Amino acid sequence: MKELYSVEGTLNRGFRGQITYTVCLEEPCDELDVHLTYDYAELRYRDEKADLDREKILKIYGTEEHYRECPPITPAVLEKTIREVSDMSGYVITEEEARKFLVYDIDLKTEIHPLATLNDQFIGCIHKQLPDRHMIFREDYASHGCIPQARMEGVLKITLLVFNVAKDHTRYTLRVSGGKEDGRV
Amino acid sequence: MFKRYELHNHTDESDAPISCGELIRRMVAERVDCFAITDHNTVSGHGIIRNQLERDGLKLTCAYGMEYTTYFGHIVCPVLETYVPWDSIDRHRPERLFEACKRAGGITGIAHPFAYGEPFAMGCRFEMEIRDFTHVDFIEVINNSESLHTVNGPAIRWWEDLVLGGIPISACAGMDLHRVTDRMDGRFATYAEGCEGGDAVAELRAALSVQRTWVSKGMLLDWHREGEAIRFTLRDVNKPGFEAPSVYTMMLKGQGGERTRDITGGELTVPLSELSDVEIPKLYGGEVALENLICVAPVIRKEAL
Numbered sequence: 507m508k509e510l511y512s513v514e515g516t517l518n519r520g521f522r523g524q525i526t527y528t529v530c531l532e533e534p535c536d537e538l539d540v541h542l543t544y545d546y547a548e549l550r551y552r553d554e555k556a557d558l559d560r561e562k563i564l565k566i567y568g569t570e571e572h573y574r575e576c577p578p579i580t581p582a583v584l585e586k587t588i589r590e591v592s593d594m595s596g597y598v599i600t601e602e603e604a605r606k607f608l609v610y611d612i613d614l615k616t617e618i619h620p621l622a623t624l625n626d627q628f629i630g631c632i633h634k635q636l637p638d639r640h641m642i643f644r645e646d647y648a649s650h651g652c653i654p655q656a657r658m659e660g661v662l663k664i665t666l667l668v669f670n671v672a673k674d675h676t677r678y679t680l681r682v683s684g685g686k687e688d689g690r691v
Numbered sequence: 692m693f694k695r696y697e698l699h700n701h702t703d704e705s706d707a708p709i710s711c712g713e714l715i716r717r718m719v720a721e722r723v724d725c726f727a728i729t730d731h732n733t734v735s736g737h738g739i740i741r742n743q744l745e746r747d748g749l750k751l752t753c754a755y756g757m758e759y760t761t762y763f764g765h766i767v768c769p770v771l772e773t774y775v776p777w778d779s780i781d782r783h784r785p786e787r788l789f790e791a792c793k794r795a796g797g798i799t800g801i802a803h804p805f806a807y808g809e810p811f812a813m814g815c816r817f818e819m820e821i822r823d824f825t826h827v828d829f830i831e832v833i834n835n836s837e838s839l840h841t842v843n844g845p846a847i848r849w850w851e852d853l854v855l856g857g858i859p860i861s862a863c864a865g866m867d868l869h870r871v872t873d874r875m876d877g878r879f880a881t882y883a884e885g886c887e888g889g890d891a892v893a894e895l896r897a898a899l900s901v902q903r904t905w906v907s908k909g910m911l912l913d914w915h916r917e918g919e920a921i922r923f924t925l926r927d928v929n930k931p932g933f934e935a936p937s938v939y940t941m942m943l944k945g946q947g948g949e950r951t952r953d954i955t956g957g958e959l960t961v962p963l964s965e966l967s968d969v970e971i972p973k974l975y976g977g978e979v980a981l982e983n984l985i986c987v988a989p990v991i992r993k994e995a996l
Contacts, residue, residue: 522762522813522814523762524778526778590807617813619732621732623776627774628733628734628774628776630733630735631705631731631732631733631735632733633705633706633730633731633732633733633760634705634706635706648735650703650704650705650735651704651705651730651733651735652733652735653734653735653738665778667732669760669762669813669814670813670814
């Protein structure tokens with residue numbers, strides 16, 4: 507397949523909303539690949555008061571340097587965590603347990619999902635926790651979340667649905683590739 | 692007869708590991724009358740389910756829907772055959788999206804309104820400001836994947852406040868099924884009246900239009916007018932895994948407050964003169980406590996009797 511369009515962008519932490527890219531498919535395509543990748547980031551915190559379990563830190567954060575780059579646990583974060591866990595489980599955790607939870611257990615990822623329309627008709631959305639995904643469209647096949655398409659031409663819109671960005675300067679790349687059965691574009 | 696509905700289910704077409712085929716097999720095993728496919732922001736599973744049901748010649752009815760997963764909360768549409776765009780979602784004017792779904796022939800509900808939000812799951816808590824509930828068919832008062840006390844309890848109370856405030860809106864339950872291992876026994880399902888061989892989706896639509904849906908673990912608290920009284924009757928709908936308690940208690944919650952009555956022999960009659968204009972009947976196993984809740988029955992509106 508030939509690359510028809512490529513774009514890169516950067517998102518700030520906390521952004522919620524959508525960004526739409528419009529591509530005019532000049533030639534009909536029998537196959538289309540919409541490829542979205544973004545920096546995978548889990549939102550974690552560093553705890554300057556606690557002794558580190560170095561083995562766990564390396565497993566979760568990769569390097570100690572990455573751990574040190576995380577935002578610090580503040581009293582406000584601690585209080586909010588204790589309250590939320592209590593609401594969720596009915597169990598009131600201690601400050602020490604909350605600190606461990608924030609460093610080792612919290613599972614909150616950057617969440618960006620691509621949605622596609624062709625000539626204003628919905629053709630797919632991948633709502634999965636994956637930092638690298640392809641929306642593949644063919645007549646006899648479509649990737650999960652997508653609807654098979656026989657012949658694609660006209661206006662393709664790709665919308666990035668951004669639910670959560672865990673870190674500032676989260677980069678993403680969107681590539682659209684198309685092809686024909688005879689190998690041409 | 693009463694039909695069992697499972698109105699909130701996901702597949703690997705969105706974020707669940709369960710395939711469309713596995714979802715069908717699960718619903719057959721559970722003896723469900725009608726189930727909905729409500730994947731997050733996609734209708735791509737509709738064709739797959741439809742083809743498999745036709746191929747296997749199953750009588751099971753599927754409602755083809757979707758769960759809008761927005762930045763400000765989830766809207767579960769057990770019926771939504773055509774994708775309706777939501778890119779103009781406005782948390783201060785969500786009515787426009789509900790109305791657009793209804794215009795497209797959809798059934799609309801507010802899913803798990805008090806689910807956990809930031810920082811655990813952005814967008815899960817319902818943060819939209821609804822002023823006009825005209826196009827909202829139901830509130831998912833029980834989401835079986837969520838906490839009973841901190842998520843479903845507030846959802847029930849919110850629905851009760853709306854109903855007692857004069858808003859005609861139904862209550863429903865959903866599994867929010869994601870995994871093959873998600874247990875369905877001991878969980879709540881939605882029930883509505885129907886006929887053998889009847890169109891289950893049309894019957895659901897009719898039930899929602901007059902707020903005659905039950906949310907139940909397996910025993911329904913049915914009621915009908917008899918002269919100048921309401922006769923309440925317990926009906927076992929044979930939900931797999933339901934364990935009947937030894938004692939049933941009925942609570943009526945109306946504008947005049949809450950009253951409880953024991954139900955013995957499976958029936959109870961209450962004179963109309965003892966009821967407020969609007970009453971919400973609920974059934975408990977033993978004493979009245981959320982963990983003992985068995986059924987939320989259709990609302991009694993005196994003016995509609």
